Amino acid sequence: MTADTSTSSETSKQQARAHASIKAQLKSATGINPAQCYQCGKCTAGCLMAAEMPLKIHQILRAIQLDQIDKLLTDESIWLCLGCETCSTRCPNEVEPARIIDALREIAAQENPKELPRYINAFHQAFLKQIMRHGRIFEFGLIAAYKLKTGRLFDDVSQVPAMLTRGKLALSPRSIDGIKDIRRIFKACEDASVASDNKSDKGSGAP
Amino acid sequence: MKIGYFPGCSLHATAREFDESLRAIAPTLDLDLTEIEDWACCGATSAHATNHLLSIALPARTLALAEAQQHQQVLAPCAACYNRLATAHHQVAKDAALAQKVNKVLERPFNNTVAVRSIAQILHELIPTIKSKVKTPLKDLKVACYYGCLLVRPPHLDNSDDAEQPHSLEEIVTATGATSVNWHKRLDCCGGGFSISRTDSVIRLSRAIIDDAAAAGADAIVVGCPMCQSNLDLRQRAMKRADSPIPILYITQLVGLALALSPKNLGLNRHFINTKAVSDRKFSNDTDVAKSAAGGQS
Ligand code: SF4
């Protein structure tokens, strides 16, 4: 990569980003060629979340082929995938839709963080923060942090006492010895992901 | 069999009974478990939904520790952890550029030499031992084997069982003397990690699974994943199934019952849906049955 984009203005950076080929970005991120999808619909037929997704998984693949980036990144559908891998197991063309969805989420989170569905993003953030703090998930802390972030304080609380009496929730966290290791890995992965974004996206808007 | 043990976060908390029952049956089955020292969370759904490299690096660190602690294989009983560890192993093995990145991020030696095994794979391998050690054949018990989405998937991680028509759990169940029922939703996802962020979807999906098992006449459902267990167990009240609840057992607990271990040692008291219908059942103990189960009942 030799291109130096530091001279381009903020607006043209944004435009360039909007026009960067999502098809190419996904191909380089996953090694999968989305053009191989021939729209048989087998993935959607077996997808249990299709009923709740505005864009079904084969339609997502079609939108990628047509480079309809806005459609893909502003819609809730990609966040509703359960990662169950039924589609990847069944696709006759080894397109691995579940892997594509993961890569799309990563791109969406970088390009358009404001559009992430709040309840799902809050969960992922709370989950990752637990790992960063302790190296493991401290479930009580995870539930509490999630509830505070989303304001959904009461929908599930009735289960907590039952969990406690069954010895299923620890009340205080314990960190692993290698916690510094974990924090360094998080930082390094974050940096690497921004760096690869700069590489694959010619008009990167990275600050 | 000597094996490195990766309990994952759930087996230390909400899925304690999975850990307890595994540790309870291990000595009888000559399974020598050593917990990997200083293991960290595999990152589960949240890492791979947000940062691909992180989703590989976190499990890779644990695999590197296992390697340094001289393990040749690692057992990850949680299906979701198994999937993350096996994915890391697989992708690092086939993608040299990724392997380089991961090594750089880990800052410790990592040669990716440790094989990752699921609970279904390990127990399936131990079927001859299970058969020879069965003390209380679970005769008359009808069980629905629930794989969920990740226990045998995707197929590139594990070709020891069929990703569309698996049979390993059924064969383990048969070894305990119980009967497995035919049903449809063995591989359908229960809603997995959406348990607290999108409960309605989880209830819709889990309910369909339980209804199908009930229609097939199952007395219990066996699982190999803490997320499946908690979605199917904890949410039955919300599914309005409280009048005809179905106990959800870990496969290790079912094996433990056949080995005549006490329900308490198997953590059966920790479930939300009472498991007494299964554990208090008087399985016929006549010697013919015991013999036929021990001698390779089909
Ligand atoms: S199953 Fe594969 S080829 Fe068929 S529509 Fe889905 S992604 Fe495309």
Ligand code: SF4
């Ligand atoms: S992985 Fe996602 S898109 Fe694929 S079948 Fe499962 S829920 Fe649907």
